[in-house]
Amino acid sequence: MFDTLNSKAALLAPSSSLKENDLTAARSFLSSSGIESIDSAHLFSRERFLAGSDSERSADINAAFSDTDIALIFTVRGGYGAMRVLDKLDYDLISQNKKLLFGLSDSSALQLALASQANLKSFSGLSLTYDLKKDQQLSPKIRDCFNSILKNEVYTETDFESFEALEIEGRVYASCLTLLASLCGSPYIPDLRDSILIIEDVKEEPYRIDRMIQQLKLSGHLQSLKALIFGAFNGCTSKDPGDGSMMELVADWNKQLDCPVIYNFPYGHIKDRVIIPVGGHLKIAKETIFIYPETDQLTIN
Structure with missing residues (x-):
């Protein structure tokens, strides 16, 4: 604590x-x-x-x-x-x-x-x-997450959707997608293999979101992921309706990737969001996600 x-x-x-x-x-x-x-x-x-x-x-x-x-x-x-x-x-x-x-x-x-x-x-x-x-x-989720971190207590979240029932746990990384993609080719992206990756962004059209995820894929950063979680993509709508929606993009990536995909997870540029330990531990157990702050151990294991 x-x-x-x-x-x-x-x-x-x-x-x-x-x-x-x-x-x-x-x-x-x-x-x-x-x-x-x-x-x-x-x-x-x-x-x-x-x-x-x-x-x-x-x-x-x-x-x-x-x-x-x-x-x-x-x-x-x-x-x-x-x-x-x-x-x-x-x-x-x-x-x-x-x-x-x-x-x-x-x-x-x-x-x-x-x-x-x-x-x-x-x-x-x-x-x-x-x-x-x-x-x-502070919004309720942020407040509760912050207090959980200070108390070194597990925080649980049920506000998300998935294409299948999941039982997964592992190291987790969370990032604004624009920044993650911008670091491709640099030494500043952690090894994402065997990890759970959470991405979010704001006010980017779906085709731009797709381009950045493709950049991660072609750079090898999506290989061997345990899961890809789409957080909030607030304001990420197509100017031309014919270009498709974020949900269509998510469904497409669910088909492209060899790992499970979760979406509508409350992390990102929204008022009420969870706090994620970057390099910490996360467990997905069917309809619940467990977030482990582990503030007594700040070294990434």
Whole structure:
């Protein structure tokens, strides 16, 4: 069980920039949870579409991991830019100073890199500025998942659909599809063999979604998957109805792949979503998915 009382959390912006008032509700939430928020040195910096230069943002990430007083790390917003710092991080330092890191969306690039290069498990599905605006509270699934992670308790989810009854368990990776596909050809994608892969995206037409999945397939990253889970694809509709729907795309991939396919799983750019341990453990037992936070062991086994 993780004791939040008097814990300190680093707030990082590895992607797009933000303003100080974007974090008002987030600071209140953390404080009410007994967590003191610590701003990274360049949290409110801006360089074009980024939250500071690449060297500034990577320095903030390295500093957060090296600070022995920091127990948690939150990447506070998405946008774009996390993949620009991946080759500037000290993965040896990070692997020796493991923290509970939370992110979503563009932070997928960082979280996949931490898994592949530092053997670090992190948690995808919580973005402080996306999920906490003004007087907004965390949605029920996010709140319950977050509490389960802090208590190191299993979280169960029954809100999903599949083409067949399944009994599968294994290592799990979750990512925004755009970021996962963009990392093809780099060393920052973990070995996905014998794992359960969860993908999501937002405001992309189905043909673009298909192209990115094809890229993963042709790059060899879909070989020997235990299961492919389609999370939320919010706003992913065809401008031309004749181009087909996301459901048609999902059904097509169910035929193409040698592994089971699950869909309509509540992970991604939606208000009420689950938090997934990237590099952690997940079990699918017929109509229930069990998510194991295992916060006492942040090394990917």
